[in-house]
Amino acid sequence: MNALAPFDTVQITEIAEEIFAAMIDGEPGLLGPWLDGPITxxxxxxxxxxMHDVFSGRVVLSTETSTAHELVRGLLGMGPDEAVSEDDLVDAFGEVANVVGGNLKALLPTQGRLTLPQVDRTAPATVGSVRFDGAVLSWRGLPLEISVWSI
Known part of the structure; x- marks a missing residue:
């Protein structure tokens, strides 16, 4: 863990595992470490x-758009062949980021402010930011990265 970051890869992974089991999969064990090397x-x-308080940072979830569609189907209880609208994609994938960020924020010594989620096909700018920590995870064999940045 970076000395300035209030959480580490283990905590990020544990929080994500709990959230995915409760919100998306309905059971534990479908989210774990990614073991296939770097992801592109x-x-x-x-x-x-x-997050804005003692620690000002950004929690970013990154995955393939097709994987995000699968996450949305799981979160919304949709069938495997149901089409995911752009609105549902933005709302539901943003909600996953919101819940992960909120759970990480709960680890901070004081409870600051959490912004509304943003969803985009382009990653947020990292100029002037430092990547503190993160986890590359496998959800049902598909890569998902959670990273924490200073802002």
Whole structure:
């Protein structure tokens, strides 16, 4: 863990595992460490929230757009072949980032402010930011990265 970051890869992973089991999968064990080396996203989708208090940072979830569609289907209880609207994609993937960020914020010594989630195909700017920590995870065999940045 970076000396300035209030949480580490283990905590990020544990929080994500709990959230996915409760919100998306209905059971534990479908989210775990990614063991296949570095990931390269071809058609990425990013969702993020920012924390403002003692620690000012951004929590970013990044995955393939097709994986985000699967996450949305799981979260909304949709069938495997149901079409995901752009509104549902933005709302639901943003909500996952919001819940992950909110749970990480709960680890801070004081409870500051969490922004509304943002969702975009382009990652948020990192100029002037430092990547504190993160986790590359496998959800049902598909890559998902959660990273924490200073802002």
């Amino acid at each position: 996203l071809v058609d990425p989708l990013h969702a993020w929230v920012e």
